[in-house]
Every structure is written in structure tokens, then in C-alpha cells.
Amino acid sequence: MKIFKRIIKYFLVLTTLSILLFIIFLNYEKFTSDTRIGNIEKYGESLEDISVSGENKILAIGEGTHGTKEFQEIKLKILKKMVNENNYRNILIEAGYGETKLINDYVSGNKNIKDFKNFQLQYPVYNTKQMREMLNWIRDWNITHSKDSRINVFGFDMQNPNASLSNILEYCDKNKIKINEQDKKILNNLIHNKEPISKKKARSILKSLSSVKKALGDEESKNQKESLDMEFNEVEQAMQTWLSDKEYNLLRDQFMYENIKQIIKNNDNKTLLFGHNEHIAKKNKDYKVMGEYLKSQFGEKYFAIGTSFYKGSVNIKIMSENKRKDISFNSTDPMAAQAKYFPKKSYYINILNVNNRDEEINNVIGNNNRIISVGEGYSSFMKLLPDSYRPKVILKDKYDGMIYFYETNPIKILE
Numbered sequence: 001m002k003i004f005k006r007i008i009k010y011f012l013v014l015t016t017l018s019i020l021l022f023i024i025f026l027n028y029e030k031f032t033s034d035t036r037i038g039n040i041e042k043y044g045e046s047l048e049d050i051s052v053s054g055e056n057k058i059l060a061i062g063e064g065t066h067g068t069k070e071f072q073e074i075k076l077k078i079l080k081k082m083v084n085e086n087n088y089r090n091i092l093i094e095a096g097y098g099e100t101k102l103i104n105d106y107v108s109g110n111k112n113i114k115d116f117k118n119f120q121l122q123y124p125v126y127n128t129k130q131m132r133e134m135l136n137w138i139r140d141w142n143i144t145h146s147k148d149s150r151i152n153v154f155g156f157d158m159q160n161p162n163a164s165l166s167n168i169l170e171y172c173d174k175n176k177i178k179i180n181e182q183d184k185k186i187l188n189n190l191i192h193n194k195e196p197i198s199k200k201k202a203r204s205i206l207k208s209l210s211s212v213k214k215a216l217g218d219e220e221s222k223n224q225k226e227s228l229d230m231e232f233n234e235v236e237q238a239m240q241t242w243l244s245d246k247e248y249n250l251l252r253d254q255f256m257y258e259n260i261k262q263i264i265k266n267n268d269n270k271t272l273l274f275g276h277n278e279h280i281a282k283k284n285k286d287y288k289v290m291g292e293y294l295k296s297q298f299g300e301k302y303f304a305i306g307t308s309f310y311k312g313s314v315n316i317k318i319m320s321e322n323k324r325k326d327i328s329f330n331s332t333d334p335m336a337a338q339a340k341y342f343p344k345k346s347y348y349i350n351i352l353n354v355n356n357r358d359e360e361i362n363n364v365i366g367n368n369n370r371i372i373s374v375g376e377g378y379s380s381f382m383k384l385l386p387d388s389y390r391p392k393v394i395l396k397d398k399y400d401g402m403i404y405f406y407e408t409n410p411i412k413i414l415e
Contacts, residue, residue, distance in 0.1 A: 169212075310405070346406065371392075
């Protein structure tokens with residue numbers, strides 16, 4: 001009996017020690033990352049002073065999470081500056097082309113669109129005070145400036161083709177384009193579908209889509225044809241993800257790049273691109289991302305700025321509950337930790353300007369260090385796997401510049 005009690009005692013002690021060591025392991029970086037980096041003030045700038053070369057064609061602004069208020073607020077600050085000082089006129093967001101069609105009509109000054117509730121965006125992260133302020137600012141600009149100075153808003157993603165398909169069918173109905181009833185039924189079913197799509201069903205959808213495209217012909221105006229082509233393309237891309245054996249993320253980034261390339265071809269203006277940090281990055285170790293394609297095509301005319309925070313609360317979808325909550329994260333990002341030494345506890349750094357002789361800061365940006373990176377879904381297991389939300393990256397390989405906040409707040413989704 002005594003031996004049994006000793007075994008239980010030793011087991012409990014070992015278990016307790018193991019738990020403590022695991023907790024220390026998970027939190028070790030929190031205690032070591034908040035150290036001052038020499039010469040950081042030499043390179044850090046106020047967010048109001050962000051500037052880029054006038055030669056840039058695309059300025060990409062990333063966000064480490066979709067649910068951080070400060071990341072959304074900085075978009076409008078940069079947008080105003082780039083529109084006023086650098087003549088940027090295309091605004092691209094991580095949403096479907098069809099989803100943003102009504103938004104573009106709104107910012108163009110269409111008086112028939114008065115309520116944001118009309119916007120059918122798949123992700124609620126766009127239904128925020130910050131997003132509305134940005135769209136209203138663009139609308140006010142367009143109303144008070146000539147058509148030559150007009151700002152357009154386009155979506156470049158392809159995850160939610162329902163809006164594009166609805167727009168296509170609505171156009172056909174409005175213009176009395178005859179569509180086979182069976183094709184119309186198949187496509188209408190896709191609009192309301194929320195289940196995985198089989199390869200057989202995807203092929204059937206593509207066949208019906210092709211029939212509708214043939215029925216339309218080439219009689220549309222140039223602008224209308226460009227818009228319809230983008231919408232057809234979005235639906236086709238979504239179906240290809242069900243047909244292909246390639247990894248979904250790889251295909252998605254490739255398709256997003258192709259959509260951006262086509263949008264710029266149709267609207268040859270300087271472009272401000274908003275998307276997740278991982279999409280806009282110039283390099284990714286796992287697969288080729290959208291930013292890599294853009295960097296290959298546009299070279300030095302593509303400039304990518306990422307965002308990160310040291311600690312903050314993020315509004316995010318809880319996968320197990322299918323609802324949104326505010327979840328706290330600590331990135332242990334040593335560069336974000338430096339924000340506490342700057343006014344307003346935030347700063348911008350142009351990584352390309354860092355002198356190679358400044359060893360301490362180069363040791364951080366040139367080697368693997370943490371950064372916040374959270375997608376649009378959370379599981380409690382993520383806290384046990386730090387790499388799932390604060391991966392190690394080599395900053396100077398991925399971004400040309402970085403925006404840092406010491407502490408951030410969650411977005412608030414509007415009704």
C-alpha cells in the first residue's frame with residue numbers, strides 16, 4: 001500500500017512538473033521578446049509619415065489578422081495619403097469581384113444605393129465602422145472630383161462566387177437573354193448551396209456556365225463585357241478548386257494574382273491592394289503566394305507592407321461554435337514590442353532602408369522571428385501550437401516595410 005501511495009505521489013509530482021515546464025515553454029518567448037533593439041528609433045517613423053516611391057504600380061498593405069481594429073484604421077490613413085499625394089485610383093480588397101460590384105456603384109456616387117445593408121459580402125469583417133468610413137470617404141472623393149480622378153473598388157478573391165453568379169443571371173434576365181431552364185436551375189442551386197461540391201457537380205456547373213456565356217455573345221459594351229468576364233472567371237475558378245487535386249491555398253493565391261492582373265489590365269491605374277499578410281508577402285516557404293506572383297511581374301514597382309502587433313484582442317470566428325468572439329493573442333514579435341518606445345505606441349519601418357552595418361536590427365529582420373498571423377478561424381488548440389498564430393518569418397524576405405502596434409483592439413461587427 002505504501003509503495004502504491006509513493007507511485008501515486010511521484011506520478012502527481014512528475015505530472016505537475018511536466019505541466020509547469022509546458023507552460024514555461026509556451027510563455028518563454030513572452031518574457032524574452034520584449035527587449036529593446038538598438039538603433040530602432042533611427043529607422044522607425046510615425047504612421048502619418050509613411051511614404052513610398054512614386055514609381056510604384058502596386059502598394060500592398062497586409063493585415064496580420066482580419067479582426068484587428070487598428071489594422072482597418074490604418075487602411076484609410078494610407079488610402080487618403082496615396083490618393084492625394086501619389087494618384088492611386090484602384091482600391092482592391094480581399095473579396096469577390098461580384099461582391100464588390102454594388103460597392104463600386106455606391107462609391108461612384110449612385111444615388112439609388114443608400115444603405116450598407118445592400119452589400120452582400122461573405123465576410124462580416126468588412127461590416128465595420130472603419131470599412132464604412134473608408135467607403136464613404138471614397139464616395140465623397142468621387143462626387144467632388146472629375147471622372148478622370150475617379151477611385152474604383154474591386155474584389156480579387158474567388159472563394160464566394162455566389163454574388164458573381166447572381167449578377168450574371170440578373171443581367172441575362174434584365175436583358176432578356178434566353179437561357180436553357182435546366183442550366184438556370186443548376187446555376188441557381190449553386191447560389192444557395194452551402195455544401196461541398198462533388199467533381200461531377202462542378203463539371204455540370206461549368207457546362208451550364210459555358211452555355212450561358214455562349215447565349216450572351218459579344219454584344220455587350222466594353223465595360224459591361226469586362227465586368228461579366230471577371231464574374232464568369234470567378235465562378236470558373238471556384239469550380240476549379242473542387243476539380244483540381246492541387247492544394248486549395250496554392251490555387252487560391254494563383255487565382256487571386258490572375259484576377260489582380262486582369263483588373264489592372266482593365267483599369268490601368270496605380271493600385272492600392274488590401275489583403276492578409278500571407279497573401280501579399282513577396283515570399284512564402286510553403287507555396288507560391290499572390291505577392292510572389294506580383295513581385296515577379298512588377299518587380300520593384302510592387303511594394304509590400306505587412307502589419308503586426310505585440311499583444312492584442314482579435315474578433316474571430318470560433319470554428320467549433322460557428323460564432324465570433326474576441327480572443328487575446330501575444331505575438332512575441334520583437335519588432336512589434338519596440339512600438340512601446342514610440343509616440344502612440346506604433347511605428348512604420350522601411351525595411352529596405354535598414355543599413356547592413358546595424359547588426360542588432362539586421363539580426364532580427366534577417367533571421368527567423370515571430371509575427372502575428374491569424375486567419376478567419378480560431379480553435380482553442382491554437383494556443384497549444386504557437387506556430388499556428390505566431391509563425392517565425394524572415395521579415396526582409398517577405399516585406400519591404402512593416403507597420404507595428406504595441407497593443408491593439410478587436411473590430412466590432414455592425415448589425
